[in-house]
């Protein structure tokens with residue numbers, strides 16, 4: 001399975017898919033093992049722009065009075081800009097572009113490294129506002145594999161009273177999608193692809209490899 005393809009998940013969880021030739025082309029660059037670190041970061045940034053655009057379709061806006069060089073009129077701004085939360089390391093490659101799209105957004109940080117033997121998420125950094133009541137949150141992580149890292153992040157957000165969470169991921173595995181759905185947490189998913197599944201070491205297949213290593217080198 002290559003490109004943008006979303007089967008019929010999401011009966012209980014809202015899933016939005018970026019379905020565009022440019023998204024499919026950037027995703028192809030990310031999947032290609034011959035793509036170097038710099039080109040990988042560039043394609044991830046481009047694709048993040050499309051994912052954020054998709055994630056904000058239908059977002060509430062507030063009217064603002066403005067004056068053009070010609071006449072007074074009315075424009076809009078986001079009523080409630082999302083808190084952007086990149087999950088380090090791999091999510092770092094999404095936050096600059098997401099912030100460029102929503103410059104008025106605040107940014108929180110979560111650091112998690114999956115233990116590649118147990119597959120359990122190992123948290124090492126948490127920098128979030130104490131109270132997220134009424135605050136939409138976009139979690140930025142290119143990979144949703146088992147879903148363990150995303151669920152840990154969502155638990156941090158829910159414990160701070162977040163009730164409007166969007167997981168913004170480049171590639172999702174059906175196992176990770178199911179984990180989010182079964183969690184019952186107030187989360188929706190915006191992604192560019194739902195892939196075939198996980199391999200024997202819980203990497204997404206066909207996937208794109210280790211999204212952190214492909215941007216920054218091995219840890």
Ligand SMILES: O=P(O)(O)OC[C@H]1O[C@H](OP(=O)(O)OP(=O)(O)O)[C@H](O)[C@@H]1O
Pocket residue numbers: 087088089090091112113114115119121141142143144145146147148149150176202210211212213219
């Ligand atoms: O759904 P899961 O099974 O939890 O796997 C997904 C996680 O794995 C990757 O991070 P990784 O742990 O490799 O850390 P890194 O970003 O520092 O490379 C990825 O960016 C997710 O955070």
Ligand SMILES: O=c1cc[nH]c(=O)[nH]1
Pocket residue numbers: 090143145202203204205207208209210211212
């Ligand atoms: O395929 C995968 C799974 C977990 N983390 C990654 O970076 N890639």
Ligand SMILES: [Mg+2]
Pocket residue numbers: 090210211212213
């Ligand atoms: Mg990694």
